[in-house]
Amino acid sequence: MNNLIDGLSMNIEQTNLDKLRSVFPECVSEGKLDIDKLLSLCGEYIDNDFEKYKFEWKGKADCLRLAQKRSTGTLRPCPEESVDWDTTQNLYIEGDNLEVLKLLQTAYYRKVKMIYIDPPYNTGNDFVYADDFADPMARYKEVTQQTTKSNPETMGRYHTNWLNMMYPRLRLAANLLRDDGVIFISIDDVEIDNLKKLCNEIFGEENFVAQFIWQSRQNKDNRNITGVSIDHEYVVCYTKQFGHRVFRGTDRKTEQYKNPDNDPRGPWTSANMVGLATADARPNLHYDLINPADGRNYGCPEKGWRYDRNTMNRLIQEGRIIWPDNPDGRPRKKSFLNELSDNLPGFSSVFSTGVYTNTATKEIGGLFNKYLFDFPKPVEVIKQLVSQVSNTDDIILDFFSGSATTAHAVMQLNAEDGGNRRFILVQLPELCDEKSEAYKT
Template identity: 50%
Template sequence: MEKLDGKSLDLVKTNIEALKQLFPEVVTEGKIDFDKLKLVLGEEIETRNEKYEFTWHGKTQAMKLAQTPSTGTLRPDKASSKNWETTENLYIEGDNLEVLKLLQKSYFGKIKMIYIDPPYNTGKDFVYKDDFHDNIKNYKEITQQMAKANTETNGRFHTDWLNMMYPRLKLARNLLREDGVILVSIDDVEYANLKKILDEVFGQENFVGSFIWSAGRKNDSKYISISHEYILCYFKNMEFVREREIVWREKKEGLKEIYDTAQKLLKECNEDYKLASRLLKEWYNSLPDNHPSKQHKHYNCIDERGVYFPSDLSKPEANGARYEILHPVTNKPVKQPAGGWRYMNKEKMLELINNNRIHFGEDETTIPCYKRYLFESEYQVPYSVFYQDNRSASKRLKDLFGKKVFDFPKDENIIKKLISIASYAQEGANSSTNDIILDFFSGSATTAHAVMQLNAEDGGNRKFIMVQLPEKTDETSDAYKAGYKNICEIGKERIRRAGEKIVQETGKTDLDIGFKVFKLDSSNIKEWDPDFDNLEQTLFDLQNNIKEDRTKEDLLYEILLKIGLPLTVPIEEIDCGGKTIYNVAYGSALICLEDEIDLDLVQEMLKHRSEHMPPKVILKESGFMSDAVKTNALQTLKKHGITDVRSV
């Protein structure tokens, strides 16, 4: 019976396996023969000492840090969760570097979109310093202290920020699907550095572009009012996206107001389309220039199908067809466009007339147009520049809590827009509505709020994973005085309040507004760290290798992470003579962490195995009643085709 590996995914081993698949001849006894690899790669090798690269002090260590497996775990916290039994959302408290490592097996290649709003390194931000030797211990120590800013007087101001960002971005890339995308907010201070490390980690060829978010004028500057920030976008695999002809589109703003106004005018005009169209033009003219509906003012005609604009029917190259078309009222040939008709075939034009797709003027002196309906073109290519006053997000969050609890929250409407764009499908609908959205600098949990709001609007079932360091709030702050001792408490409460508000406003009771809380901690399993002065006691203590202050449920979720199952998989608890068997993911894994395991319990486990695949069976190493029972249990499982049996 194999011992369950207590570490997160070994990325070095994974990379070697990938090379082995491509070039088996370069791997010898698990090691890479670089001389052979150079021969295989031919001339595609950089041998010059001087070459184009982006480097800084500590980069090599940062790369190693990303590849060092974590020995930590995520412990469930049902008390601060919401709808634990049914939700598929996650809120994880902990250092995001360790959490990203722990998620590698369970969420490798499963995330559709990552959005992060990392520290901008303005001199006031907390920049987390990792510990190569024991990051879990370092995390526990750090979170008991007040966070210290990374000030510009620090001689390693940019270096510390780069060393924090690089390993996290490396690990984040592994979690993305092949059609996945990462979006990172930043301002001018670290834009250039962030762009360089994203180019290196994700590949310059996968750069999509930068959104520029204009967030309102600032008048306190001496030189330029810096009123914008950036959102850098990278695909995991641009070639994969292009091969599948995936495109991004966003729904035009202001459409609902146009549709509602058109319906209202038609009713007032007793279905007089001509009069309603004239009044619709007057309505457009009455709107302020910044009203979202005004940009669609060319859609100013109404017929029984809806709102449309009369589109040019001429041939762009001025070599169109020439044929007569009769006006439906005067029965005289209409004026033809100078370049000829767009449709070379007159039958096609007559078919469009019969289908009421051609807009005619008062008489034959006006050139007819094609009716282009608003409902047929509700989506557009996203603009790279957009305006959204960031003060409105602060006000909405303050209203949600009844007081100010967080400085400068991101705007949930902007994040919602980005998620909608990333999940657009060619047919003009959001097909990727079961996607997982990850934010590992979640702050006040704006991304979770945006996911729930978008699901309510388009009927989607997206899930979120929020990760946040439980950074202490300042004791003089309103948040601390209101009872929120760290940022995680603010984030969780925001999700609770926002979810309830969305349900109340939409009336939709089937939305997933819950979340399972997990907290980063050291492994539930004791380490082999013998006390040589009292070795007998050490060996006695290790007869039960589970830490005394940990529960079976703690260990269960650590096992899920180690065997690569998501933390939200369905788990059925089966009672067998007072002992619990965990049936995970409909028999994909059968787990028993009890003492005094006998053959009856093993036989009960067999009743719940999956019909589609042999399950993983995981048992407590010291839990068998005897060595004979352990041997017979393994033989029984093997006889039934179950060979993947592990112990903890």
């Protein structure tokens, strides 16, 4: 109720202090945190050596204060611009995403299952968010008039500007994720190193899941002076809390499981039994394998067998060894379909092959009969990620909405599996270049 009374967004600083007080009450005195006492309780004792590994840049402290500064803004509903206003549970919000992320804290704190963002890659011509809310109206005019500047390397704050834009937004985004929440961030080579350091600090180095590689370019780029065609982008993934399986996994291919001998244990496929260790490393896996039925000796592979003698004898007794007619052949094992683990095979870190940036351009062209967006993401790329980590009633957030591919992916996946996933999208109000197709439309 306090937020309704004072007209401010959620007090993140006080919320964090209350959390610490509930666990370490002795570290809070007169409403202030005793950081030295907190560190000592965690086994970190203060000494005079201040030289330690840390990730710093100019403006970092100001960014943290900016992220935790309470907002006086409000979200204004627009039923006249909406579809199914009374029934939809999806949100598309137009505004500066830093302010919007603050306003979402109260209603969606720790409720979002997945975040996907495709932020500016910092190529030098990207839009740079200048976060100064001293005069909200002037700021709004600046945004809507597109009176912003690019971020060339020559200005001396190339990486710093990008970090100052990303840091407070990721801080606020982390608050919205559930304990089992996952964040995906698209990026390229320019800021991949800084992004991972940033996420290590915000989400925890131990919560890093993967750095996915997506082949975004279909045709080779011959413009690079190095002679290398950079054909890929990255999708960095972190989870909110380590200790759970993040990805559902890849669907199994079970067509190879047959039952030609009517085995009562059901369909099976033959599996390799050749080992991977030398005799010096695993002498117990090196022995001659003999078929007890006819005494035929199949010898021992160079890297031995996959199972020791006791396990192999058990497999023989269970009738699970397939003996080849050719003495030079290798015996194999029957692996039954009903023995497969509930866990699906892992999702590859190289994903969405055959789907490129120009795939998305064609998708947009098919919807509008014009090419209205620069470098949109294909629906299939984001749909794969959503399908891997979300359940049918989860909330998906994208606060760099762009061409709204995330919304498209969520709705398409819902249509395919009958889900009721909801999305929250945020996009800065931008005026189109008067020469662009989007402006003409």
